[in-house]
Amino acid sequence: MDKLIIEGGNPLHGEIRVSGAKNAALPILLACILPEGPVNLSRVPRLRDIHTTLKLLDILGCETSFEGNEVKSTVCNIQTEAPYDLVKTMRASVLCLGPLLALKGEAKVALPGGCAIGARPVDLHLTAFEKMGATFELDSGYIYGHCKKLKGANIHFDFPTVGGTENVLMAASIAEGETIIENAAREPEVVDLAEFLIACGARITGHGTSIIRVEGVSSLKGCDYTVMPDRIEAGTYMVAAALTDGELEILDCPFQELDAVVYKLREMGVWINEDNDRVIVRRQGELTGVDITTQPFPGFPTDMQAQLMTLMCLANGAGTIEEKIFENRFMHVQELVRMGANIKLKGRTAMIRGVDKLTGAPVMASDLRASASLVVAALAAEGETEVQRIYHLDRGYEQLEKKFSAVGAKIRREKE
Known part of the structure; x- marks a missing residue:
């Protein structure tokens, strides 16, 4: 079984291509x-x-x-x-x-x-x-x-x-x-x-x-x-660019299929510009917490709530995420709390209050999108994070550590 070792605090810069969905x-x-x-x-x-x-x-x-x-x-x-x-x-x-x-x-x-x-x-x-x-x-x-x-x-x-x-x-x-x-x-x-x-x-x-x-x-x-490009992978890269205060040019980005995600990211203070099948993403000033409710398409996708929650952990003020699709999709919360996040759960609603920083820690992935949220959190955290049980990640992201390494992340795969 593999794990990822991530040294956080490095802004991501460069081109990153989206794989098939x-x-x-x-x-x-x-x-x-x-x-x-x-x-x-x-x-x-x-x-x-x-x-x-x-x-x-x-x-x-x-x-x-x-x-x-x-x-x-x-x-x-x-x-x-x-x-x-x-x-x-x-x-x-x-x-x-x-x-x-x-x-x-x-x-x-x-x-x-x-x-x-x-x-x-x-x-x-x-x-x-x-x-x-x-x-x-x-x-x-x-x-x-x-x-x-x-x-x-x-x-x-x-x-x-x-x-x-x-x-x-x-x-x-x-x-x-x-x-x-x-x-x-x-x-x-x-x-x-x-x-x-x-x-x-x-x-x-x-x-x-x-x-x-x-x-x-x-x-x-x-x-x-x-096969169409993966909109959830593209959305994950958008969050990674904003979290690390970097700038990514996302190639083969299915922008039209990300309307709900782009709307919330812009509401939080993320600058996003589309040019044909490439999209440039960077943070624009301070991030702000927002309220999100997951819904079937064309609403906000449940597969992006864990990543947006991570972004909200470093935003000003507070925000909420209400999960209406799956009843057990907040298992990443306790792992983010281990990294210093301020998140409270009440039923199917998570209340997130932004903190100044996240800190590296050993964390364990519980599902595919939780894995992605912990990886992008680690990219922005101070110090070293060890993300365990990444076989979940390998089910949905093609060579994620190689793609992030190519745009400036300090990330490597090791055997547990």
Whole structure:
């Protein structure tokens, strides 16, 4: 198991490039089960979750290769079981359920794992597929699904679930008839999946809105496709530039997908200037605390609340963060307090009062975004910080320590 050793207090300066979006690449990779021809994907980040997904695709009957940031996949002989040993480490694995049901009429998928940030039940997925004609049994930690042929249906989600929308979107692409998804998730990663499926021949309209219509086709073909840049990675770099009082030029930045984050950063006193696909970020005077509530897109993303909380730790005055997506996503708070932060928790609300400085300390990462928040906190802290259990970080950030080192950070990876 690895850890990061970070000597803080060095302003970051220079260019830093955003990798492909993990949360877009994972469903797109699992959608590679559907096309009959070869798929060539570009800008795929080299992450632990990506490698896990490729292992799963191999087990499910796809031949894959991964060179640089390009993945090639060809369907050979589709199998219908996603085993626990792979699914337990990554929640996105459940997204193979829809494609397998649509293609083969059956699926055996282990109940998923992933970050320990609260309950994320798959009930909404199963209810949607039942409306499309599937039946399910839950036994010994596995979902057993069966159907003769999935058929289009009107699906209304009680909550705009990203995974549920993606799962239904893939299955509906080759289901019989029309599927209408109401209260659909509007996240850019859902849009990217829809665009990939369209490139494969799917008939989809309304993606990016709360109502998506899918007219099923008999089959999909292979295609070449480039995964969108990672908006959460880009947002993390914005926070790092402001925290360290440096200036970063962020390349391949999906600026339009970061509206809510940019709005709050500017409200705090961060100067941000967009020029095509590059964005320049630096602190402009003193930082000021703000109030944030996490919401589904286009609201403020839950995946950025830990990083903004860290920035607020060094801002003037006080601010609050209300977490409305996951009930257990404040596990980074106690680690930031160990570094000198002044944060109080009350239910799902964190109250942050700015302090003069953070101080290096041994800290432990509890999930992916908590890891990122502790790393950027360490970049700004006085002295040395040891961030332990960074395997979470490796699930979502491609070569983060190398990218930060290239812009002036004193950061190195060691074995624990």
